[in-house]
Amino acid sequence: MILTGNELRRQIEMNNIVISPFALSQVNPNSYNYRLGSSLKVYDEQQEKFRSVLIPKKGYVLEPHKMYLGHTKEVLGSNRYAMRLIGRSSLGRYGLFLQVSADLGHTTSCHQWTLELVATQSIRLYANMIIGQISFWHNFGEINCYGKTFANFNMPTEGYI
Amino acid sequence: MILTGRKISDEASKGLIILDPFCEERVTSNSYDLALGSNYIVYDEQIIDPFEKPSFQMKEIPKEGLLLNKGDFILCESQERVGSEHYVPIIHAKSGTARAGLFVHVTADLIDIGSIGKITFQLYATLPIKIFSGMLIGQVTFWVPYGEIKLYEGKYQGSMGPVASLTYLDYV
Numbered sequence: 621m622i623l624t625g626n627e628l629r630r631q632i633e634m635n636n637i638v639i640s641p642f643a644l645s646q647v648n649p650n651s652y653n654y655r656l657g658s659s660l661k662v663y664d665e666q667q668e669k670f671r672s673v674l675i676p677k678k679g680y681v682l683e684p685h686k687m688y689l690g691h692t693k694e695v696l697g698s699n700r701y702a703m704r705l706i707g708r709s710s711l712g713r714y715g716l717f718l719q720v721s722a723d724l725g726h727t728t729s730c731h732q733w734t735l736e737l738v739a740t741q742s743i744r745l746y747a748n749m750i751i752g753q754i755s756f757w758h759n760f761g762e763i764n765c766y767g768k769t770f771a772n773f774n775m776p777t778e779g780y781i
Numbered sequence: 782m783i784l785t786g787r788k789i790s791d792e793a794s795k796g797l798i799i800l801d802p803f804c805e806e807r808v809t810s811n812s813y814d815l816a817l818g819s820n821y822i823v824y825d826e827q828i829i830d831p832f833e834k835p836s837f838q839m840k841e842i843p844k845e846g847l848l849l850n851k852g853d854f855i856l857c858e859s860q861e862r863v864g865s866e867h868y869v870p871i872i873h874a875k876s877g878t879a880r881a882g883l884f885v886h887v888t889a890d891l892i893d894i895g896s897i898g899k900i901t902f903q904l905y906a907t908l909p910i911k912i913f914s915g916m917l918i919g920q921v922t923f924w925v926p927y928g929e930i931k932l933y934e935g936k937y938q939g940s941m942g943p944v945a946s947l948t949y950l951d952y953v
Contacts, residue, residue, distance in 0.1 A: 621782055622869050627928020649893040649933045650869050650926060681828055685852060709937065710948035712889030712903045714829050715854040719888055740854040740905050743829040750951060755891060758927060
């Protein structure tokens with residue numbers, strides 16, 4: 621079952637969900653709106669690696685069809701619920717992907733999430749803007765802590781395959 | 782928990798799920814198939830700025846279909862009004878649509894409980910594809926919520942066609 625916004629607030633008070641910093645105005649009927657953190661990683665095709673940039677005050681323009689890594693401003697996690705982190709309809713309507721088919725947040729992870737940003741058309745992003753949403757889901761079965769590979773990273777972190 | 786097709790059908794007949802118009806043949810084992818409407822939106826901006834009101838054009842899919850080229854992005858309405866005050870809808874492509882490389886949403890599949898209106902599909906083509914009004918392009922599933930319900934009262938409530946992003950309203 622998916623938690624309603626009211627239940628999400630109740631579970632935060634009971635310390636079963638962590639959203640930090642938390643703002644009541646960002647609670648939706650069945651999810652929470654998260655903000656974009658201030659650093660991005662931009663892939664340098666010549667060097668074949670990512671380099672870090674800070675989003676300036678005037679914003680940072682994503683080029684279409686390129687992949688960038690970003691992160692949530694908030695620390696998000698739960699020891700009790702599984703999570704789904706997606707974009708927001710307002711940004712989906714601008715063609716901005718917030719992740720690349722990896723929406724599942726494991727129960728017991730708690731960190732600033734890495735976002736996989738892909739723009740289908742050029743878009744200017746600002747640090748701190750409300751950019752996506754996270755929902756919380758009941759588990760069925762005994763909970764165990766599934767590895768910690770990415771669970772503690774707070775900055776945008778590239779993959780290791 | 783996800784609703785079965787039979788449960789979707791029951792709840793639609795009681796008015797607890799809105800799927801309008803409703804066709805029994807579109808009920809699948811765990812979802813309801815959604816048809817593409819005829820109105821679509823293309824943005825004029827070279828660079829989108831989410832803080833600014835966007836300029837766009839509203840157009841109609843011609844009878845002979847609309848060719849989307851690889852990399853094209855448009856917004857298009859669903860034919861149906863969709864929503865529920867009792868369940869949480871999630872939008873998906875039909876597998877046939879996905880196999881043609883067409884996204885029907887851009888990481889925004891979750892509908893707020895209490896939001897009732899036409900879906901704005903966020904169509905992004907990874908291969909050239911021709912789309913037609915009336916084609917079955919997506920599906921909607923319904924999920925059981927847990928906790929006290931507060932209904933959606935947001936800026937897209939009651940959409941009767943494709944709606945361009947209204948995110949600039951968050952910053953005025």
